[in-house]
Amino acid sequence: MRELGSAGAPDAETRQRIREEIAGRLAEAEAPPKRRGHTVANLAAAAVALFLALGGLTLLLSKDALPGDPLYGIKRAGESAALGLTFDEKDKANKHLEFATNRVGELDELTRQASTTEAYFTGLADFESELRAGVSRLTAVVTDEGGQTRLTELRTWARQQSDRLGLQIERAPAEARDKFTAARTLLEKVQARTTDLGSRLVCYTITTGSSDELGAVPAAGDCVRDPGSPDAVVPPSTVPGPSSAPAGSPTPTRTPTAVPPSSGVDTDGPTGPLTPPTGGTPPPVPTPPTTKPNPPLPVPTTVTPPPPLLSIPPLIPGLPPIVIG
Structure with a gap:
């Protein structure tokens, strides 16, 4: 082994x-x-x-979630993401106002479904938040760049949303009606703000430099017009031309000048013979005075002496001299 x-x-x-x-x-x-x-x-x-x-x-x-639904928070998060991807201030203001419009539509849907009071509180709070943000951004853009049209559109939008909320108050719960009234009051402030700010766009001083919940506060006092403002409108001239007359004015008439009987000259009357009145003797036709024209004045005659003669000797021998004159 x-x-x-x-x-x-x-x-x-x-x-x-x-x-x-x-x-x-x-x-x-x-x-x-x-x-x-x-x-x-x-x-x-x-x-x-x-x-x-x-x-x-x-x-x-x-997308169709309402305040109080489990997916409503995700809907609001998506709107915040959309705002984060928007970089232009005017577009951001428009998005805020668009979201505020969506909140009014959602509140209308809540009144149809008889939702809870808490859902109304959430929807109205989000509406006011979007409204303040949109108005603040839009008024800042208008103050910097001008835009009377934007203010007019905002005023019209605020009036329409106030009318929509007014139709929903009666169907809303009694506990939420004060919130509806507060939202309509805020919309009335927006309308007043657009009016006051629009009247100052043509002034050198547009705002006071301070802000509130709706953005820049319009200035008060006298308005010194800024001709360089994009909203300044120069009124057309109302001074008539030299050959024009204002409409509706009476046509000027010529008043005949009284001529003394002894002159024998009718300055404004007809030049032909007068028609004698019926049953009387025709008046004599005055003969205009004859004036003898003045003889024409003699025209003075100026005699200009002829220029002197110039003689240049010939340049080449055998040729005649050159005479000028």
């Missing part, structure tokens, strides 16, 4: 082959953790994509 054991021992080549085989298997044993890390990354990317897809679907489903 002792001899058989020594005879069955592997040689050096066999040992090397066994060592390499064991090293290869150890290398394969270390590979699975790397593959598992790659798989985790793939799963994370898939989870993010699924989250985004579900978020987009949830945002789409929340």
Whole structure:
């Protein structure tokens, strides 16, 4: 057995082959953790994509959500994201007013469904928040760039939303009617603000430099007109031309000048013979005095002496001299 054991021992080549085989298997044993890390990354990317897809679907489903619904918060978050992606101040103001209009429509839907008072409070609070933000941004743009038309549109919009809220008060719960009245009062302040600010756009001093919940406060006092303002309108001239007369004015008539009887000249009467009155003697026709025209004055005659003669000797011998004059 002792001899058989020594005879069955592997040689050096066999040992090397066994060592390499064991090293290869150890290398394969270390590979699975790397593959598992790659798989985790793939799963994370898939989870993010699924989250985004579900978020987009949830945002789409929340489009018709009303105040008090579970998806209403997601709807408001989507509106905030839309504002964050808007960089122009005028566009931001318009979006705020658009969202405020949506709140009025949602309140109208709440009155149809007989919702809770808390839902009305949420909708009215969000409406006032969007209204203040939109009016503040829009009045700032108008103060810097001018825009009487924008103020007129804002005033019309505020009046329309006030009328819509007025129709909803009777159907709203009694606890929420004071909130409706406060929202309508705020809309009346918006209308007054647009009127006051519009009257100052042509002045050097438009605002007082201070702000309130609706933005810039219009200045008061005398208005010194700024001819360089984009809203300044120069009235047309009302001074008539030299050959025009104002409409409706009487046509000037010529008043005949009285001529004394002794002059024998009728300055404004007809030039032909007068028609004698019936049953009387025709008056004598006066003869205009004859005037002798003055003889024309003699025209003085000026005699200009002729220029002297100039003689230039010939330039080439044999030719006659050159005479000028």
